[in-house]
Amino acid sequence: MSATETLVATGNQAHSHGPGSPVPLQARNERTTSYDVADFPVPNGREEEWRFTPVKALKALFADEAGTETPKIDAYGPDGVVVESIALDTVKVLTPQDRIAAVAWTHAGAATAVRIPVEAELTEPVHVNVASLGGRGYGHLVIEAGRHSRATVIIDHTGSGEYGANVEIVVGDGAELRVVSIQQGDHESIHIGQHDAVIGRDAKLNHVTVTLGGKIVRLSTNVRYAGPGGDANLLGVLFAESGQHHENRLFVDHEAINCKSNVLYKGVLAGDHARSVWIGDVLIRAAAEGTNTFELNRNLVLTDGARADSVPNLEIETGEIEGAGHASATGRFDDEQLFYLQARGIPEDEARRLVVSGFFNDIIGRIGVPEVSEHLHDVIEQKLARTAELSAAAAKA
Amino acid sequence: MATLEIRDLHVSVDTENGPKEILRGVDLTIAGGQTHAIMGPNGSGKSTLAYSIAGHPKYNVTSGTVTLDGEDVLDMKVDERARAGLFLAMQYPVEVPGVSVSNFLRTAKTAIDGEAPKLRTWVKDVNKALTDLDMDPDFGTRNVNEGFSGGEKKRHEIVQLELLNPKIAILDETDSGLDIDALKIVSTGVNRFAEQGDKGVLLITHYTRILRYIKPDFVHVFVDGKVAEEGGHELADELEANGYERFLKTGAKA
Ligand SMILES: Nc1ncnc2c1ncn2[C@@H]1O[C@H](COP(=O)(O)OP(=O)(O)OP(=O)(O)O)[C@@H](O)[C@H]1O
Ligand SMILES: [Mg+2]
Numbered sequence: 001m002s003a004t005e006t007l008v009a010t011g012n013q014a015h016s017h018g019p020g021s022p023v024p025l026q027a028r029n030e031r032t033t034s035y036d037v038a039d040f041p042v043p044n045g046r047e048e049e050w051r052f053t054p055v056k057a058l059k060a061l062f063a064d065e066a067g068t069e070t071p072k073i074d075a076y077g078p079d080g081v082v083v084e085s086i087a088l089d090t091v092k093v094l095t096p097q098d099r100i101a102a103v104a105w106t107h108a109g110a111a112t113a114v115r116i117p118v119e120a121e122l123t124e125p126v127h128v129n130v131a132s133l134g135g136r137g138y139g140h141l142v143i144e145a146g147r148h149s150r151a152t153v154i155i156d157h158t159g160s161g162e163y164g165a166n167v168e169i170v171v172g173d174g175a176e177l178r179v180v181s182i183q184q185g186d187h188e189s190i191h192i193g194q195h196d197a198v199i200g201r202d203a204k205l206n207h208v209t210v211t212l213g214g215k216i217v218r219l220s221t222n223v224r225y226a227g228p229g230g231d232a233n234l235l236g237v238l239f240a241e242s243g244q245h246h247e248n249r250l251f252v253d254h255e256a257i258n259c260k261s262n263v264l265y266k267g268v269l270a271g272d273h274a275r276s277v278w279i280g281d282v283l284i285r286a287a288a289e290g291t292n293t294f295e296l297n298r299n300l301v302l303t304d305g306a307r308a309d310s311v312p313n314l315e316i317e318t319g320e321i322e323g324a325g326h327a328s329a330t331g332r333f334d335d336e337q338l339f340y341l342q343a344r345g346i347p348e349d350e351a352r353r354l355v356v357s358g359f360f361n362d363i364i365g366r367i368g369v370p371e372v373s374e375h376l377h378d379v380i381e382q383k384l385a386r387t388a389e390l391s392a393a394a395a396k397a
Numbered sequence: 398m399a400t401l402e403i404r405d406l407h408v409s410v411d412t413e414n415g416p417k418e419i420l421r422g423v424d425l426t427i428a429g430g431q432t433h434a435i436m437g438p439n440g441s442g443k444s445t446l447a448y449s450i451a452g453h454p455k456y457n458v459t460s461g462t463v464t465l466d467g468e469d470v471l472d473m474k475v476d477e478r479a480r481a482g483l484f485l486a487m488q489y490p491v492e493v494p495g496v497s498v499s500n501f502l503r504t505a506k507t508a509i510d511g512e513a514p515k516l517r518t519w520v521k522d523v524n525k526a527l528t529d530l531d532m533d534p535d536f537g538t539r540n541v542n543e544g545f546s547g548g549e550k551k552r553h554e555i556v557q558l559e560l561l562n563p564k565i566a567i568l569d570e571t572d573s574g575l576d577i578d579a580l581k582i583v584s585t586g587v588n589r590f591a592e593q594g595d596k597g598v599l600l601i602t603h604y605t606r607i608l609r610y611i612k613p614d615f616v617h618v619f620v621d622g623k624v625a626e627e628g629g630h631e632l633a634d635e636l637e638a639n640g641y642e643r644f645l646k647t648g649a650k651a
Contacts, residue, residue, distance in 0.1 A: 074634070217507055329440025334455065334491075334565075336491045337491055337492075337493050339453055339475060339491070340487070340490070340491035340493065340541075341501070341504075341505075342452075342474070342475035342476040342479070343451050343452075343475055343476075343478075343479055343485055343487075343495065344476075344501075344508070344509075344557065344561065345476050345479035345480045345505050345508035345509040345561070346476055346503035346504055346505055346508045347476050347508065348474070348475075348476065350504065350508070351476070354493070354496050354500075354501070354504065355493065355496070357495070357496075358493055358494055358496035358540070359494065359495055360495070361494075361495035361496070362495060
């Protein structure tokens with residue numbers, strides 16, 4: 001990509017932070033987490049955790065009030081999977097880390113639990129469809145993968161309202177769970193979510209966020225390990241268009257020994273005021289010997305007026321690790337690539353599609369759920385067609 | 398047979414200090430069945446000529462014409478020029494991450510022919526083109542030019558030349574960065590293309606080395622943005638013996 005790239009990678013050692021790195025991660029321990037809304041003042045946008053977010057548009061979600069609607073949550077899966085409504089405080093793997101998560105915790109009413117039985121090996125995904133109906137609503141989802149189970153859970157968020165939600169994910173010892181969260185709300189919709197996962201001994205979590213729509217989508221994903229040998233693969237794809245703000249905040253907390261984490265987030269931005277934010281915090285605590293972690297964020301900016309912020313943040317408190325690194329790069333669409341493809345007869349629109357699908361290619365290959373990959377592919381095509389139409393119209397004007 | 402005609406071509410690039418003229422009136426006619434060599438010192442404008450014919454947006458044509466069989470090339474988009482039968486093997490081929498060579502080649506072939514190639518023969522054709530250029534068929538699964546060595550990139554350009562089979566091929570320093578074995582392999586590929594009889598080749602090079610394997614019908618010495626002298630193979634021999642000194646003294650402002 002272009003010269004605006006920055007690349008920072010580290011070996012087995014503590015390292016200095018990249019440009020724009022915020023407060024040290026130890027401070028994360030001091031950050032408020034609480035079930036009580038009153039413990040979080042209403043943000044003004046200057047706080048570290050809110051400074052990138054358009055907080056003015058979130059006023060209603062900051063209010064400590066019941067929602068105006070109950071979002072429609074429809075969960076179903078193959079035989080053996082248990083779907084039930086449970087009390088909010090049954091699992092408590094998640095503690096709200098910001099005001100909206102605390103509001104959602106308080107006002108969700110009940111939690112929807114999806115339980116994968118011990119040793120179950122699902123051949124079909126579990127679907128959880130969440131539809132926001134145009135008002136303001138709160139959701140609470142619990143996904144529990146029993147010991148040595150294998151399962152995929154796809155959460156599909158659609159609709160037009162404001163949605164605040166918490167998702168608690170428990171991966172039992174030796175289990176392999178894939179959670180795909182798709183955000184494709186209408187253009188005016190807002191979705192603020194917190195996902196907390198705890199990964200059991202020798203267990204593996206593949207957590208995928210796919211953000212394709214919504215005026216504001218802000219997802220905070222926090223992962224920790226309940227025992228040694230855990231593995232977290234955190235993938236994210238987004239395509240932000242004109243006027244959309246898509247924010248992903250990740251925190252991987254390595255406290256157990258011999259655990260792995262791999263973070264890969266890729267975003268494409270097109271159109272005026274298309275905006276993405278990626279915060280990637282990884283903390284390797286003193287006890288977490290044998291940790292292996294890598295995080296990477298890449299953004300491709302297709303048009304003027306779009307902006308991607310990327311803040312990787314890796315902090316290492318022990319020298320006894322296997323490997324740790326991070327990299328972050330934001331590039332403009334590469335005209336040389338376009339020229340090369342066109343010089344081989346490929347029309348401009350198609351060349352653009354090739355470059356963008358090439359950009360997403362590795363991550364789409366790793367999502368591992370064909371129905372999601374195909375859907376993603378189709379939506380990206382539509383968005384590129386729209387981008388091409390808009391720029392053709394702008395060129396004429 | 399195809400004819401590419403370049404008449405009084407002036408080209409400039411935008412710099413911080415305003416436009417800078419690089420081509421200062423190039424005249425050149427390449428007819429099907431002919432191989433032309435353009436030789437010139439570094440910075441004389443050879444790549445500028447090649448890119449301008451292909452339509453790179455960085456280069457502004459300020460006056461002159463380029464036609465292919467009478468059609469105005471300068472009025473065509475980059476991809477239209479390729480579909481009209483022009484091909485540029487680039488001095489610095491571009492990496493396209495995430496796009497496999499086989500996907501790229503199939504997409505390009507489909508665009509050039511206006512229809513998708515027949516699957517069975519196409520796979521065979523691609524494998525043959527790769528093997529002919531001494532490239533493992535595994536290259537099909539790799540991303541376009543990504544992680545290719547300098548020599549592999551150049552061979553990949555000739556693979557494309559053979560598969561897309563244009564009317565006129567412009568080869569910009571395809572010889573540079575090749576060891577002697579690779580040079581022979583690449584030259585054999587270019588000769589295979591040229592020997593079809595009706596194809597035109599414009600071979601841009603800095604060195605005479607490749608002219609031992611590809612015999613040009615015409616040699617043009619390019620200095621300071623235009624053709625300074627034209628002749629046959631003997632001109633290349635003179636450059637081999639004496640270098641560009643004679644032309645630089647009379648032609649260029651350094
Ligand atoms: N953007 C630019 N700003 C200023 N000068 C430029 C720019 N682009 C090209 N040039 C100049 O134009 C001249 C011609 O460049 P070109 O690449 O065509 O030369 P060349 O004959 O292909 O050289 P080589 O043998 O090194 O490949 C060079 O002096 C180069 O520095
Ligand atoms: Mg050159």
